[in-house]
Amino acid sequence: MASMDQSKIRNFCIIAHIDHGKSTLADRIIEMTGLLTSREMQAQVLDNMDLERERGITIKAQAVRTVYKADNGEEYIFNLIDTPGHVDFNYEVSRSLAACDGAILVVDAAQGIEAQTLANVYLALDHDLDVLPVINKIDLPSAEPQRVIDEIEDVIGIEAQDAPQISAKTGQNVRDVLEAIVTRIPAPAGDAQAPLKALIFDSVYDSYKGVIVFCRIKEGTVKRGTPVRMMATGAEADVVEVGYFGAGQFIPCEELSAGMVGYLTASIKNVKDTRVGDTITSRENPCAEPLPGYKKVLPMVYCGMYPADGAKYPDLRDALEKLQLNDASLQFEPETSIALGFGFRCGFLGLLHLEIIQERLEREYGLDLVTTAPGVIYKVHRTNGEVIELTNPSNLPDPAEIEYMEEPMVSAEIMVTTEFIGAIMELCQERRGIYLGMEYMEETRALLKYELPLNEIIYDFFDALKSRSRGYASFDYDMKGYVQAELVKLDILINKEEVDALSFIVHSSTAYERGRKMCEKLKEEIPRHLFEIPIQAAVGSKIIARETVKAMRKDVLAKCYGGDITRKKKLLEKQKEGKKRMRQIGNVEIPQKAFMSVLKLDDR
Amino acid sequence: MMMNGSIRDIHESEGRLAELELYLHIPFCVKKCAYCDFLSAPADESVRAGYVEALKGEIRRQKALGADRKVTSVFIGGGTPSILEGTQTAELLESVYDSFRIDTHAEITIECNPGTLTKDKLSCYRRQGVNRLSIGLQSTDNRELKMLGRIHTYEEFLESFLLARETGFGNLNVDLMSALPGQTRESWQKTLKQVLALKPEHISAYSLIIEEGTPFYDRFGPGAGEEYLLPDEDTERQMYYDARDMLKAEGYERYEISNYARPGFACRHNLGYWERREYLGLGLGASSLIGGVRYQNHGKLSAYLAGDYSHEEVQRLTRKEIQEETMFLGLRKTEGVPLTEELSKIYKEVFPRLERQGLLLRENGRVRLTDLGIDVSNYVLAEFL
Numbered sequence: 010m011a012s013m014d015q016s017k018i019r020n021f022c023i024i025a026h027i028d029h030g031k032s033t034l035a036d037r038i039i040e041m042t043g044l045l046t047s048r049e050m051q052a053q054v055l056d057n058m059d060l061e062r063e064r065g066i067t068i069k070a071q072a073v074r075t076v077y078k079a080d081n082g083e084e085y086i087f088n089l090i091d092t093p094g095h096v097d098f099n100y101e102v103s104r105s106l107a108a109c110d111g112a113i114l115v116v117d118a119a120q121g122i123e124a125q126t127l128a129n130v131y132l133a134l135d136h137d138l139d140v141l142p143v144i145n146k147i148d149l150p151s152a153e154p155q156r157v158i159d160e161i162e163d164v165i166g167i168e169a170q171d172a173p174q175i176s177a178k179t180g181q182n183v184r185d186v187l188e189a190i191v192t193r194i195p196a197p198a199g200d201a202q203a204p205l206k207a208l209i210f211d212s213v214y215d216s217y218k219g220v221i222v223f224c225r226i227k228e229g230t231v232k233r234g235t236p237v238r239m240m241a242t243g244a245e246a247d248v249v250e251v252g253y254f255g256a257g258q259f260i261p262c263e264e265l266s267a268g269m270v271g272y273l274t275a276s277i278k279n280v281k282d283t284r285v286g287d288t289i290t291s292r293e294n295p296c297a298e299p300l301p302g303y304k305k306v307l308p309m310v311y312c313g314m315y316p317a318d319g320a321k322y323p324d325l326r327d328a329l330e331k332l333q334l335n336d337a338s339l340q341f342e343p344e345t346s347i348a349l350g351f352g353f354r355c356g357f358l359g360l361l362h363l364e365i366i367q368e369r370l371e372r373e374y375g376l377d378l379v380t381t382a383p384g385v386i387y388k389v390h391r392t393n394g395e396v397i398e399l400t401n402p403s404n405l406p407d408p409a410e411i412e413y414m415e416e417p418m419v420s421a422e423i424m425v426t427t428e429f430i431g432a433i434m435e436l437c438q439e440r441r442g443i444y445l446g447m448e449y450m451e452e453t454r455a456l457l458k459y460e461l462p463l464n465e466i467i468y469d470f471f472d473a474l475k476s477r478s479r480g481y482a483s484f485d486y487d488m489k490g491y492v493q494a495e496l497v498k499l500d501i502l503i504n505k506e507e508v509d510a511l512s513f514i515v516h517s518s519t520a521y522e523r524g525r526k527m528c529e530k531l532k533e534e535i536p537r538h539l540f541e542i543p544i545q546a547a548v549g550s551k552i553i554a555r556e557t558v559k560a561m562r563k564d565v566l567a568k569c570y571g572g573d574i575t576r577k578k579k580l581l582e583k584q585k586e587g588k589k590r591m592r593q594i595g596n597v598e599i600p601q602k603a604f605m606s607v608l609k610l611d612d613r
Numbered sequence: 614m615m616m617n618g619s620i621r622d623i624h625e626s627e628g629r630l631a632e633l634e635l636y637l638h639i640p641f642c643v644k645k646c647a648y649c650d651f652l653s654a655p656a657d658e659s660v661r662a663g664y665v666e667a668l669k670g671e672i673r674r675q676k677a678l679g680a681d682r683k684v685t686s687v688f689i690g691g692g693t694p695s696i697l698e699g700t701q702t703a704e705l706l707e708s709v710y711d712s713f714r715i716d717t718h719a720e721i722t723i724e725c726n727p728g729t730l731t732k733d734k735l736s737c738y739r740r741q742g743v744n745r746l747s748i749g750l751q752s753t754d755n756r757e758l759k760m761l762g763r764i765h766t767y768e769e770f771l772e773s774f775l776l777a778r779e780t781g782f783g784n785l786n787v788d789l790m791s792a793l794p795g796q797t798r799e800s801w802q803k804t805l806k807q808v809l810a811l812k813p814e815h816i817s818a819y820s821l822i823i824e825e826g827t828p829f830y831d832r833f834g835p836g837a838g839e840e841y842l843l844p845d846e847d848t849e850r851q852m853y854y855d856a857r858d859m860l861k862a863e864g865y866e867r868y869e870i871s872n873y874a875r876p877g878f879a880c881r882h883n884l885g886y887w888e889r890r891e892y893l894g895l896g897l898g899a900s901s902l903i904g905g906v907r908y909q910n911h912g913k914l915s916a917y918l919a920g921d922y923s924h925e926e927v928q929r930l931t932r933k934e935i936q937e938e939t940m941f942l943g944l945r946k947t948e949g950v951p952l953t954e955e956l957s958k959i960y961k962e963v964f965p966r967l968e969r970q971g972l973l974l975r976e977n978g979r980v981r982l983t984d985l986g987i988d989v990s991n992y993v994l995a996e997f998l
Contacts (some may be wrong), residue, residue, distance in 0.1 A: 539972075539989065562846040562989075563988050564989045564992050565987065566822075566870075567820045567821075567870065568822070569886070569887075569945060570883060570886050571900045571901075571902075572898070574902075575907055575926065578938070581991060
């Protein structure tokens with residue numbers, strides 16, 4: 010294929026607050042456009058016989074290329090790049106945006122601008138993207154498109170009067186969006202003859218091809234045989250295949266040149282070598298400078314993961330290794346817990362990332378896991394001047410050896426209707442938030458700005474926010490550095506035995522409250538035994554809270570006659586099964602989910 | 614000599630026959646009680662008549678099974694079997710006698726509810742060989758009876774009970790229930806006292822189970838509004854001990870978790886379930902254990918009336934399941950289970966562990982639950998699965 014005419018390419022993404030209809034619009038766009046140009050159509054028929062191509066690797070559809078025949082009669086190539094929709098993956102989002110030339114901003118015609126809308130728009134504007142607003146869900150009875158258009162102009166300050174007003178659900182006016190993509194999103198620039206400069210915005214591991222690198226070619230051209238180097242990691246390889254993204258499959262092509270979005274493979278064995286944000290260049294004719302904005306993403310949240318069945322430890326290690334092939338931000342290292350045995354301390358970008366990994370381990374790898382409470386990374390300054398990055402509370406040095414500790418902070422933006430401002434401010438206060446300011450978006454809505462400790466928001470902050478605003482508040486945050494804080498380790502003793510896997514770090518001002526709630530929660534979770542079980546929370550040697558699981562007095566089937574036997578036996582079997590899923594600590598059997606109790610200390 | 618020999622032959626051939634317990638299910642009642650989760654409902658007369666015919670048909674069909682077995686007990690249960698006419702009950706028993714060989718000492722029980730018994734009905738039972746009645750009383754407190762949704766008062770029970778004695782029944786069971794919503798230890802003790810004064814041969818004293826799918830579950834089940842009306846666990850256990858102690862003082866022996874009898878009056882039929890003797894359940898939804906297979910009749914009344922006697926949930930027990938059942942059923946009896954070499958081997962870790970916890974006792978070649986073990990018997994029994 011000859012070099013693509015850049016003026017016929019549009020590289021864009023869709024940004025939106027959750028549930029404003031991003032995926033529906035994406036589906037609609039793919040549906041209403043074709044996957045191939047008429048020219049390619051003929052070439053493709055033969056190529057398609059290739060089995061390997063037909064295998065179609067169904068992965069997270071990170072990007073798709075479609076062809077749109079515009080009203081002006083020309084065919085345009087649309088590269089729609091999907092951006093992850095969660096704050097955990099903010100860096101990935103920023104790299105996806107960097108691969109685009111414009112962004113479609115979808116705003117719900119009934120709900121208007123939300124916190125994520127703003128965060129995403131600012132991110133897009135930071136990357137000098139042209140933002141094309143689209144008002145979605147105009148079919149809703151509560152839709153107020155004009156109000157939302159005015160809001161976009163007032164709050165974001167971008168022209169929105171002629172924004173397409175659509176229903177992605179019904180397909181109404183979606184063609185207006187397609188035309189607007191052609192007319193309002195700029196074509197890519199870049200010199201196909203210049204030294205290669207390509208941005209990695211994602212990569213996936215395939216067991217046949219090795220790592221498949223998703224990239225946007227900013228300058229130059231890459232094709233089979235091009236010797237490439239990743240400028241940040243230094244990894245080198247020779248390109249085996251280049252291509253672009255069909256719907257759910259990879260379609261090889263001759264070359265990728267400046268302005269194009271596509272993939273390349275080069276027998277790379279590990280996604281660690283192809284980090285998101287890195288710049289690919291040619292070893293023969295390298296570019297002078299890498300693209301700006303690369304950073305190595307580091308885990309923010311850590312927890313212990315243990316196989317429920319100790320014998321499955323090697324299986325868990327294998328599963329984590331496999332997942333890591335595809336996920337450079339997942340980290341893990343072996344650790345041992347007195348309570349839980351052998352397992353791994355795992356690092357994640359955030360709680361959602363943690364949950365995704367946990368679910369994949371359980372579903373795809375059939376592992377039954379015990380997960381300990383997630384925590385953030387604390388910086389422990391020891392009296393000898395050494396600084397430890399603490400990811401496992403059990404490793405906290407003796408208090409006598411600690412000079413001071415630091416915890417990570419975030420700056421948070423919470424958008425809320427005015428009636429709930431009080432409730433939300435109260436919540437932020439309880440979570441040790443520092444009030445930075447408030448801006449009114451319009452008469453009824455305000456944007457609250459707070460600085461909050463990360464460890465106060467990783468668990469249930471989002472749920473609490475929703476429940477205290479009847480679902481109306483939305484929330485986004487950015488990492489800010491570390492600040493010194495009065496932190497202590499809260500230990501839990503069950504039947505007088507300290508359970509290391511239940512320890513966590515809290516601010517000293519909330520230790521008492523957390524300890525009390527933790528004991529209450531564990532009291533609910535731990536089944537009654539034949540003896541009384543004290544549950545205590547302690548800071549150092551001081552007990553700060555106590556609950557008691559009363560001894561079981563009675564557990565009898567009063568009747569068991571001919572017709573009852575099979576049913577009652579099943580009941581007992583269930584009871585027995587439940588016991589198997591518990592962890593024996595001393596004489597006490599603790600259900601696996603109790604180790605996540607700290608996550609459920611929800612206050613209201 | 615010749616004659617003696619032939620008599621002995623008959624005895625010997627009888628002795629070689631396997632024992633079989635028969636259960637006949639009557640799925641009808643006057644009105645469903647608020648706590649009841651049994652397969653039973655009110656039905657009009659024609660349905661009941663049709664059911665008796667269908668049940669007779671099933672009895673006849675099972676004749677072959679009786680060829681090498683002798684029936685050592687018949688239990689007509691429900692529902693409220695005494696809702697049937699005396700003649701209908703007679704017909705059912707006639708069919709049983711026609712199709713099965715009945716041991717001369719067979720225990721033949723019918724479940725009755727006060728309010729459905731008449732002198733004629735009772736005489737009819739007697740004539741047909743019924744030698745034991747199980748009468749559902751539950752409580753002598755009329756307020757408690759009403760709350761349970763029972764159709765009778767204590768006074769009506771008294772009448773039925775005395776009528777049964779008059780008719781010549783020398784083996785009567787009275788069903789009682791503790792841990793009722795709003796019940797106190799005092800009212801429970803009063804129930805026990807009043808029933809003991811009548812000197813029944815047998816008493817079943819159940820602690821109320823709030824079963825899912827009953828009106829009681831919606832009122833008193835976990836998280837339901839009136840759960841607080843149930844006696845707390847300590848009171849509930851205390852009521853259980855009250856029954857045990859008061860009955861013991863009057864010469865009743867507890868032979869199973871909820872069953873008490875004067876010497877010689879333990880219920881042969883029910884012991885069969887816990888000792889894993891074969892039983893054949895006839896009628897809608899009735900369960901059977903025959904030839905190492907557990908199965909259940911289907912529960913669709915219309916199909917049954919049309920002569921569909923098919924089984925469901927047929928389960929052939931493995932060796933392991935038989936051992937498990939031996940333990941979890943046998944330990945319900947206070948005398949426990951004979952300690953065979955096999956059981957000692959399989960449960961060589963379980964036995965000492967439960968003994969250390971004071972839940973189990975091995976002595977005189979048997980293993981049994983302690984009093985503490987009875988209180989938490991589900992916990993103990995689950996260990997054998």
